[in-house]
Amino acid sequence: MSAPAPSPANAVEVEHIVFSYPTRADNGSGPLYEDFSLAVELGSRFVLMGPSGSGKTTLGRMMAGIMAPQAGQLRWSPQFSKRWDVVYADQHAMNSVFPWLTVAENIKYPMKKLEWERAKRQERMCYLMSLFRIGALADAYPASLSGGELQRVALARCLSWKPRLVILDEPFSALDRKVKAEIIAALEELAATDGMTLLLITHNVSDALALGTRCVVIGRRPVQIISDLEFRATFPREAAAPDYDRMQQALIAGIRDGLV
Numbered sequence: 001m002s003a004p005a006p007s008p009a010n011a012v013e014v015e016h017i018v019f020s021y022p023t024r025a026d027n028g029s030g031p032l033y034e035d036f037s038l039a040v041e042l043g044s045r046f047v048l049m050g051p052s053g054s055g056k057t058t059l060g061r062m063m064a065g066i067m068a069p070q071a072g073q074l075r076w077s078p079q080f081s082k083r084w085d086v087v088y089a090d091q092h093a094m095n096s097v098f099p100w101l102t103v104a105e106n107i108k109y110p111m112k113k114l115e116w117e118r119a120k121r122q123e124r125m126c127y128l129m130s131l132f133r134i135g136a137l138a139d140a141y142p143a144s145l146s147g148g149e150l151q152r153v154a155l156a157r158c159l160s161w162k163p164r165l166v167i168l169d170e171p172f173s174a175l176d177r178k179v180k181a182e183i184i185a186a187l188e189e190l191a192a193t194d195g196m197t198l199l200l201i202t203h204n205v206s207d208a209l210a211l212g213t214r215c216v217v218i219g220r221r222p223v224q225i226i227s228d229l230e231f232r233a234t235f236p237r238e239a240a241a242p243d244y245d246r247m248q249q250a251l252i253a254g255i256r257d258g259l260v
Helices: 056-063 103-113 118-131 147-158 177-194 205-211 244-259
Strands: 010-019 033-041 045-049 071-076 086-089 165-169 197-202 214-219 224-230
Touching (some): 010 197, 033 071, 033 197, 045 205, 056 086, 056 165, 056 197, 086 147, 103 147, 118 147, 118 177, 147 177, 177 197, 177 205, 197 205, 205 244, 214 244, 224 244
Parallel strands (some): 045 197, 165 197
Antiparallel strands (some): 010 071, 214 224
16 A cells, blocks of 8 residues: 655644664663654744653654655655655764865855856855855865854855755854854845745754744654644844743743753
């Protein structure tokens, strides 16, 4: 029997998935995922939260097609007709760039491989370098960049060809507040102009509140959904905004439920 078609409203779905790491299967802790289901809506800014070791990265990599569940279904939107419609941005920025290419060459490389016209490659590269504030780094190589600069370049490269679903795995973990705010503003603009679905994997409450429209907190074992929250406040979100404290308290309560 063929797998059921995905809902046209969802970017990606996992349904009744099972997954275990062989090295963990013998220690009595059981499977990491067992009969777990979750859907990410098209056009959403979805946040996946949970403590370290809770399986966030594993789920993100499965949703990106990098890993496969051992049972159950993984489905992408029928709108994603090409394999490069889905991109996974690794939490280690150096894994997302070629160290032997300059910043400009790194950003243009995926578009060149996808046979974009030269003028369109140049236009998109200039737009992204301006948006991520890395225009002065065009001729620099990744090894010479700071952590914040490298993260900006890695994201610009991953977003260069306008993927439809972008899975961001802890992209802000090593960044200071100012750099983080600038990158979040860039992502907000790209989500709106390119029609992307963003899936942010994080354990940081402020990151979730800054970017998310829906936040799912996972925990325990096998993995369960501890809380599922919607954030309807407008962007950009500031701590002084009227709804910010309410959203923050609801999210903290949801995380606390996963720890008890």
